[in-house]
Amino acid sequence: MLQTSAISDVRTRISAIRPAGAGVSILSMPCPKIAAAAKPGNFVNIKINAADQPLLRRPFCIHNVQGDIIDVMVKNVGRGTALLCEASCGESLLVLGPLGNSFGTGTGDFDTALLVSGGIGTAPMLFLEKTLAAAGIPFHHLVGGRSRSDLLTTSLSNVSTATDDGSEGFHGNVVQLLEKYLTEQTDAGRVKVFACGPNPMLKALASFCRARAFPCELSLESIMGCGVGICYGCMVELSNADGEKESILLCREGPVIDGNRFTT
Ligand SMILES: Cc1cc2nc3c(=O)[nH]c(=O)nc-3n(C[C@H](O)[C@H](O)[C@H](O)COP(=O)(O)OP(=O)(O)OC[C@H]3O[C@@H](n4cnc5c(N)ncnc54)[C@H](O)[C@@H]3O)c2cc1C
Incomplete structure (x- = not known):
C-alpha cells in the first residue's frame, strides 16, 4: 500500500x-x-x-x-x-x-528471481536487480523486444535476450524464452517472476505462471493523472480472489499487482 x-x-x-x-x-x-x-x-x-x-x-x-x-x-x-x-x-x-507499491522481494518464498521485461518495461529492473543482489538473492533477467534496437539491457547483469525478429538472442518472445530457460536451468529451485512490459506480454506471462503455480508480480501501466489516488484517472479492472472483476486505482494499489489478478 x-x-x-x-x-x-x-x-x-x-x-x-x-x-x-x-x-x-x-x-x-x-x-x-x-x-x-x-x-x-x-x-x-x-x-x-x-x-x-x-x-x-x-x-x-x-x-x-x-x-x-x-x-x-x-x-x-x-x-x-x-x-x-x-x-x-x-x-x-x-x-x-x-x-505506488513495490515488488515483494523479501518474502522468502523463492530461491531465484526471474526478472522478465519487454521494451521500456525494463525500466524498473535495474533497481530491482540491485536490491536482490544486496540481499544475496540469485536473479536472472529475461529481456524481450521486437528487434535488437528495442533491447534496453544497459547496466544489467545476468541477462538473456529474445527478439521477435531474431536479430539478437533467442528468436521468439520473452515468454517462450522463459520456458526455454526453465527447461535448461534445472537448479533454479523455487522461482518467482517479476515482470513489466506491454499488456499482451504480461497477460501471456501471467497465464504461463498460473499454469505452473509460480508466484508472479506484474508492474502495470495505465493513463495516469495525479499519481496519489485523487483524480481516479488510473482505474484498471482486475480479478479478485473469487474470480470476480474489481476496479483498482493503479497509482495507490499498484503499479505492482499479483499476476493471478491479471486475467482479462
Ligand atoms: C506507473 C507508471 C510507470 C511508468 N514508467 C515509465 C517508465 O519508466 N518509462 C517510460 O518511458 N514510460 C513509463 N510510463 C509511461 C509514461 O508515463 C507515458 O509514456 C507518458 O506519460 C506519456 O506522456 P507523453 O506526454 O509523452 O504522451 P502523450 O502525448 O500524453 O500521449 C502519447 C501516447 O502515449 C499514451 N500514454 C499516455 N500516458 C500514458 C501512460 N501513463 N501509460 C501508457 N501510455 C500512455 C497515450 O495514450 C498516447 O498514445 C509509466 C506509466 C505508469 C502509469
Whole structure:
C-alpha cells in the first residue's frame, strides 16, 4: 500500500542525461528524500516544465538509485516524454515520489528471481536487480523486444535476450524464452517472476505462471493523472480472489499487482 508519509514533492534539476537506445534516454536528478525512501517498483510523477502544456505530470518508474540521485528511463512516445528526452542538464523539474507499491522481494518464498521485461518495461529492473543482489538473492533477467534496437539491457547483469525478429538472442518472445530457460536451468529451485512490459506480454506471462503455480508480480501501466489516488484517472479492472472483476486505482494499489489478478 502507498506510504503517503514518505512522499515528497521535490524541485530539482537534471544532473545528467544519457541515451539508452532508440528514442530512450536516462535522466538523473538529485532527490535525496525520494532516493532514501524509494523501493523497487515505486514510481515518480514528474511536472516536466513550468508551462501549462503538458498540464499533467507524467509517471515514470524509478530506474536506479545512487546515493541522493534517482534515475528515470524515458521512452519518447508523445509531447511530455519528447520534452524530457530533449531536455538539457540543469533544466528544472518537479518530482513527486516515491509513489505506488513495490515488488515483494523479501518474502522468502523463492530461491531465484526471474526478472522478465519487454521494451521500456525494463525500466524498473535495474533497481530491482540491485536490491536482490544486496540481499544475496540469485536473479536472472529475461529481456524481450521486437528487434535488437528495442533491447534496453544497459547496466544489467545476468541477462538473456529474445527478439521477435531474431536479430539478437533467442528468436521468439520473452515468454517462450522463459520456458526455454526453465527447461535448461534445472537448479533454479523455487522461482518467482517479476515482470513489466506491454499488456499482451504480461497477460501471456501471467497465464504461463498460473499454469505452473509460480508466484508472479506484474508492474502495470495505465493513463495516469495525479499519481496519489485523487483524480481516479488510473482505474484498471482486475480479478479478485473469487474470480470476480474489481476496479483498482493503479497509482495507490499498484503499479505492482499479483499476476493471478491479471486475467482479462
Ligand atoms: C506507473 C507508471 C510507470 C511508468 N514508467 C515509465 C517508465 O519508466 N518509462 C517510460 O518511458 N514510460 C513509463 N510510463 C509511461 C509514461 O508515463 C507515458 O509514456 C507518458 O506519460 C506519456 O506522456 P507523453 O506526454 O509523452 O504522451 P502523450 O502525448 O500524453 O500521449 C502519447 C501516447 O502515449 C499514451 N500514454 C499516455 N500516458 C500514458 C501512460 N501513463 N501509460 C501508457 N501510455 C500512455 C497515450 O495514450 C498516447 O498514445 C509509466 C506509466 C505508469 C502509469
